[in-house]
Amino acid sequence: MSMIEVQDLTKEFKVYRTKPGALGSLLSLFSGEHRRIRAVDGISFSVKKGECIGFIGPNGAGKSTTIKMLSGILHPSRGRVSVMGASPQHRRKYVAQNLGIVFGQRTQLWWDLPLRDSYEILRKMYRLEEKAYHRFLHRYHDLLSIGDFLETPVRKLSLGQRMRADLAAALIHDPPILFLDEPTIGLDVMAKESIRSFLREINREEKKTILLTTHDMDDIERLAARVVMINHGRIILDGCLETLRERIGLPSMIEVHYREVPRLARLDRVERVKAEGKNVTVHYDRNRISPPALLAELNRWGEPVDIRTKEPEIEEVIRRLYGEQADPRSKTAPAR
Numbered sequence: 001m002s003m004i005e006v007q008d009l010t011k012e013f014k015v016y017r018t019k020p021g022a023l024g025s026l027l028s029l030f031s032g033e034h035r036r037i038r039a040v041d042g043i044s045f046s047v048k049k050g051e052c053i054g055f056i057g058p059n060g061a062g063k064s065t066t067i068k069m070l071s072g073i074l075h076p077s078r079g080r081v082s083v084m085g086a087s088p089q090h091r092r093k094y095v096a097q098n099l100g101i102v103f104g105q106r107t108q109l110w111w112d113l114p115l116r117d118s119y120e121i122l123r124k125m126y127r128l129e130e131k132a133y134h135r136f137l138h139r140y141h142d143l144l145s146i147g148d149f150l151e152t153p154v155r156k157l158s159l160g161q162r163m164r165a166d167l168a169a170a171l172i173h174d175p176p177i178l179f180l181d182e183p184t185i186g187l188d189v190m191a192k193e194s195i196r197s198f199l200r201e202i203n204r205e206e207k208k209t210i211l212l213t214t215h216d217m218d219d220i221e222r223l224a225a226r227v228v229m230i231n232h233g234r235i236i237l238d239g240c241l242e243t244l245r246e247r248i249g250l251p252s253m254i255e256v257h258y259r260e261v262p263r264l265a266r267l268d269r270v271e272r273v274k275a276e277g278k279n280v281t282v283h284y285d286r287n288r289i290s291p292p293a294l295l296a297e298l299n300r301w302g303e304p305v306d307i308r309t310k311e312p313e314i315e316e317v318i319r320r321l322y323g324e325q326a327d328p329r330s331k332t333a334p335a336r
């Protein structure tokens with residue numbers, strides 16, 4: 001079943017050319033001098049039930065604008081969107097019932113109230129029955145430990161706690177679809193991991209459909225079986241992370257923490273080795289050396305106490321993809 005259908009979706013914004021000063025701004029508004037920014041430029045994709053999609057791209061690529069059209073906040077200039085078979089613009093209530101949204105940079109909770117009060121307000125908004133509400137509190141106490149800070153005002157929560165509280169809030173009405181905009185931004189490694197484990201759980205076990213926007217490629221590696229990459233409002237890649245890796249020769253990274261400072265030796269077939277005290281990071285290409293073969297080599301340097309695989313920064317991914325994409329189009333269309 002298709003949960004989300006997007007066809008030829010386009011959004012243009014009218015931006016007025018401003019002249020300096022307050023009077024200038026006012027005059028520009030009346031002069032009608034403007035240009036159009038095509039933030040989203042004819043994108044099409046569909047999402048099946050239970051998929052987790054990494055929706056990625058550089059700043060200003062059009063991700064937020066797309067998510068706003070999918071959730072009914074913005075009207076498309078052209079094209080079609082359907083969420084659970086309905087238009088988010090025309091059937092906002094129905095779509096809202098089926099959708100949970102988390103914006104990592106903002107909270108939908110009431111800042112000065114204890115967390116429990118925010119949940120009470122949301123409970124009334126979604127007309128949740130007593131029983132369903134208690135099931136919610138119980139469930140998310142188990143999965144996200146929200147019971148530990150239910151009485152704390154939201155402004156006093158740590159960022160990790162706030163993110164868990166926001167995730168639970170987005171799921172209070174048990175929607176089948178979740179839109180997550182940077183859900184791990186600013187979190188430390190442990191907090192990121194707990195959010196990722198939770199998202200994996202609800203994606204795999206409960207078949208929640210997830211659209212995830214992130215700049216953290218480790219989120220993608222851990223969560224998203226499919227990646228949709230957008231730039232200048234257009235989809236430039238729709239496939240799995242492996243496809244992306246192969247297409248642009250994306251290096252894999254492995255980080256090893258040794259018990260003692262390691263005795264480094266020459267390593268063939270790897271791109272880069274960075275050693276700092278007891279830590280070593282190796283950038284390598286899986287097509288040239290397999291992870292087990294590399295690990296066997298790294299074991300010779302000393303006794304590893306911790307091994308982590310890492311993904312490169314999203315900026316690196318984009319930079320590499322750009323090497324291939326010779327045509328970074330202009331985003332502006334002439335004013336009509």
Ligand SMILES: Nc1ncnc2c1ncn2[C@@H]1O[C@H](COP(=O)(O)OP(=O)(O)OP(=O)(O)O)[C@@H](O)[C@H]1O
Pocket residue numbers: 013014015037038039057058059060061062063064065066331
């Ligand atoms: N309300 C608006 N009015 C005019 N231009 C806008 C508006 N909203 C977004 N834009 C422009 O549309 C383009 C796409 O913006 P959008 O916020 O969708 O990008 P994004 O991929 O979400 O970026 P980021 O990762 O920085 O959040 C940008 O050039 C942005 O300046």
